[in-house]
Amino acid sequence: MSRIIAAACTLAALSLSSAAFAQEGDAAAGETVFKKCAACHNVSDAKHKVGPSLQGVIGRQPGTAEGFKYSKPMMDFGTGKVWDDAQLTAYLANPRGVVKGTRMAFAGLKDPKDVSNVIAYLKTFPAAQ
Template sequence: MRVAAFLTAISIVTLSAGHSLAQDAAAGETVFNKCKACHVADEDKNKIGPSLKGVIGRTAGTLEGFKFSPAMVEAGKGGLVWDDAKLTEYLKAPKAMVKGTKMAFAGLKKDEDLANIIAYLKQFP
C-alpha cells in the first residue's frame, strides 16, 4: 500500500514538472520580442543577426548571406547543430557556450522562456 502511494506521488510530481516546461509558441512569441531588434524568425531576412527561420536542424554558422563570427563558424565545423538542447544551452548563456560569438544578448534565465521561444521558432521551418 505504501509503495502504491509513493508511486502515485512520484507520478503526480513528474507530470506537474513536465507540464510546467510544456512549450507554448504563443508565449514564445512574446519572449521573442527581446530578439526582434536583431533577428527575424518568420522569413529569410538577416538583420544585425541571422534569420532564425529554419534554425532548428541548421549547422551553426552556416546560413548563406550572413557573416558569422569566426567562433560560430568554428562551432559549426566542430559539429554544433541547433536542436532543442543546444538552443536551450546557447540562449541561456550565448558567450559561455560559444566564446567569441558576436551575439551581445546576455541570455534568457527562465526555463519556461527557453522552452517557449524554441516552440515559437519551430513554427518557421
C-alpha cells in the same frame, strides 16, 4: 546502504531533469519572449538583420545561414553540430558562455520556461522551400 540511497537520489534527480527538459514550450508565449530577440533576428523570412534570420534554425548547422557573415567562433562552434532543443537551450541561456567570442551582445534568457517557449516558437518557422 548510504550508497544505495545516494544512487536512488541521483536517479530521481536525473529523471526529474529529463522530464523537465522533455516538456514542450508554449509557442504563443514564446512569441512574446521573442520580442527581446526581434531587434536583431527575423523569423518570418530569410532576410537577415544585425543577426541572422532564424527561419528554419531548428536542424540547421550553427554558423551557416546563407548570406550572413558569422564570427569565426560561431563558425568553429557549429562544426559537427545542429541547432536542436539541447543546443538551443544551452545557447539561449548563456550565448557567450557557450560560444566564447560570439558577437551576439544578448546576455541570454535566464528563465528556463522562456527558453523552452522561444524554442517552441522557432519551431513554427521551418526553412523556406
